Amino acid sequence: MLNLTSTQRWMEHFFEEILTHKEHLSDLDNPIGDGDHGINMARGVEATKEALATKDITSINELFKTIAMTLLSKVGGAAGPLYGSVFLAFAKASLDLESLSKEQVITLFEEGQTALMSRGKAGVGEKTMVDVWVPFTAQFKKGAVRLEDVDGFVEATKPLKATKGRAAYLGERSIGHVDPGSYSSGLLFKTFLTLELF
């Protein structure tokens, strides 16, 4: 069961992981993008932490909505509207819920994935964060996902040739590099898994 406290723990842990991996995320973005994914995400996370600190959050919905709006107005780039849309969808999926059952968390991830894909219009195999979202959500629905599985999804973006996002402009040269957005989404899922709720 995911309640407000555990969701808060999840998000705090996710934020810390983003900040810890800030440089790595940018480094991943360097060879196939413009080297700013870590900077973008960290800027959003810092602002979100501030926004949350000044606010008395009383529901999961409110938590996700605050995160969504802050990321939307602070991250910019491709990641801003994508993560913004994801968290808006999370907020919608948790509206009026005090806690979420496994079924409801599955819905949460599915709604997030749908929002991501309809905002970004990327399908599977285009070397974007979609390539972590889709296998994660599917496997979570089927049963358990281990941390190593998530690492595997992230690593699996390496051989892909990008056809969406900035990396697409590199064509063949995008092959052989892990997708930075996939890495940050991986952090979202791994911090969720470490809650060990389901």
Place this chain on the structure above:
Amino acid sequence: MLNLTSTQRWMEHFFEEILTHKEHLSDLDNPIGDGDHGINMARGVEATKEALATKDITSINELFKTIAMTLLSKVGGAAGPLYGSVFLAFAKASLDLESLSKEQVITLFEEGQTALMSRGKAGVGEKTMVDVWVPFTAQFKKGAVRLEDVDGFVEATKPLKATKGRAAYLGERSIGHVDPGSYSSGLLFKTFLTLELF
């Protein structure tokens, strides 16, 4: 006695020395100027060689005038009008003369020096080629000058603080470097001395 043939030999040798030391002259100009003295002089010398090759020179005057006009139109920078004026003065000093005695060569150098100083308005000790011209001409008038003496005049510009030309803008920092124009004038005098005429 300096006749047309020996003057030609002198000039050819001077030109070769400039081309040989092209890089060194620019290197000297680097720390205290704009690093182009070798390039400027070499450009002038190449053009002069070409001009002389296509012309049937029949007098010392004509030789110096051709050199003067070519340097004037090809060298640019400070060195162009200065050497141009010097060779114009040489031309004037050798007008109607088939050969020059030691007395006449002294006049030649004195006229060159006067032209140089009235064009550039520099006196002794300002760290310009004047600091080689003045001691050379004076000592040549008094008797013999050795190659090492010329080297000494050139070296003696090193401790001077420049107050004329581009190096003046460096103030104290111009101290400790040989003046490039002094070095090229040194080549003019040394190639003259190697003729061993007087």
Place this chain on the structure above:
Amino acid sequence: MKKIINAPKDVVEQMMNGMAHAHSNLVHRVGNSRVMARNYKGAGKVGIISGGGSGHEPTHAGFVGKGMLSAAIFGDVFTSPTPDQVYEAIKAADQGAGVFMVIKNYTGDVLNFEMAKEMAEADGIEVEYTITKDDVSGGESTYSDGRRGVAGTVFMHKILGYHAELGASLSDLKDIAEKVNPNLATMGLALAPATVPEQGKPGFQLGENEIELGIGIHGEPGYEKASLMPSKDIAKVIFDKLNAYLKLQKDEKIVVMVNGMGSTPLMEQYVFINDVFNLLNGVGVHVAHSYVGDYMTAIEMAGLSLTFFRLANETWLQALQAPVETIAW
């Protein structure tokens, strides 16, 4: 990293303030938003806005003013601006006739501008847009997002600004933009990378003798590394790419732009355009007008881009040549 700045995180703020101070006769910053708007209002006319990451100066704010853009949005360096800031620009630009957005084709830009459009429409402001995709360096595009929007976008700003000033409607502008788009072709190359201040190190590495062909305007690598070659050979490589796309005809008229990427001296840009003229003369194409200089840069990247703009419509030349009141056109 050697830059004349105070702190990396303050660069965009302080640059905006410097620009607003320096050109207070033409533009002003909207509150403390990331929007620079023109002083001239253009009441009743469609507002044109453009924006993207910072670091492309004089793009975008340099083209804000009467006859060109109504407002420009400054994202963080090389990062698309956020929807709320784009929305601020929409509000600043709206004079009752709606707002037209010029978006360069980058996922982030498209997503953020689209979200801003949704926000504005919810407030009853009509918004239309065009997406420029003039970078033909990739040849036939194999990726579904299509080509990048680069320096040719500046011509789009100018032509739309001209028509908006004459009173064109949102749908007129959409029409014009769609006609202009396929006639723009650009390709760039880099001799040295750019450094995003907050990143502190260059976006890619190049050897002493290497150049990067087909670069965009964000310090992202191009499609291929090559050895440094003479200007005329570079001109030929780019000319061929542009021509493969435009299929230039003998005796037709084009407009040419050589755009410095930030640290390319005009000396090189003029040597290069000389080679471009030689190639164009060779195929009998006439240059109706040319532009040389830094129009859309990638901070201090060394290199340049070449844009050919086919004058498929007679009014376009007039639209380009009409006077404007901006910082940088």
Place this chain on the structure above:
Amino acid sequence: MKKIINAPKDVVEQMMNGMAHAHSNLVHRVGNSRVMARNYKGAGKVGIISGGGSGHEPTHAGFVGKGMLSAAIFGDVFTSPTPDQVYEAIKAADQGAGVFMVIKNYTGDVLNFEMAKEMAEADGIEVEYTITKDDVSGGESTYSDGRRGVAGTVFMHKILGYHAELGASLSDLKDIAEKVNPNLATMGLALAPATVPEQGKPGFQLGENEIELGIGIHGEPGYEKASLMPSKDIAKVIFDKLNAYLKLQKDEKIVVMVNGMGSTPLMEQYVFINDVFNLLNGVGVHVAHSYVGDYMTAIEMAGLSLTFFRLANETWLQALQAPVETIAW
């Protein structure tokens, strides 16, 4: 050396041809001389000419056109032009009322322009000149040649061009120039040196964290090396030098120019001018107009210069703001 050129020795020729091709509506090359002249004749008016070494683009040819310079001379890179070429420019500029030369204070420039004047006078063309010396970085000058002429010279071009266009005589112009000169103060600094193509290596060396204060526009070193500092501290160092010379008074009006040396992104120039505005506000000095961008460069040197121009005469602002038809003003 990584440059978009064909051969170092052809750079000036090809740059001139590129410029003449690209801006054939405004300027033309005079035969195959090193002179770029404006298409507009200005019959009966005094011609204004300027020139110097190449490598300062857009100076000088970028300022050739109606309302500014009549012709510009291109020396070799960073090398004063030769008297015969200056004389060509004098002939091209003369429209019967004589020719006024703007010379930046460098020994080579002064000597070559003076010889050209002698040549022109022998042919019956009246010639006057002014020598700009706006570089106050050296403080009280200890060298007999006086201060260098640098970016402030661009204002001299504009003001003289304005008055020449209105019909000022040679001696009027000489008067104006002598009044303008003491009101110009400039100082520059470099973060990275420039490379003259024919030389192939940089004019000086700077450590990872070093800057050069008081540089000129020829890649010559400045008066002092210093450690890299924040923009606001650099602004203060330069501000103090300019102020020591100009002794600015509360409530007086000046014009400001931040001039990029060639590879300095506008981003840095605007951050810097923001700091300059803060300092000027602090002492209550008003900025009547400001200019930001690459006006007088040193090829691809990184760095900038700051010029304050005291508006001691009311017409000067108007002279600066009057429209011209040039490539780069």
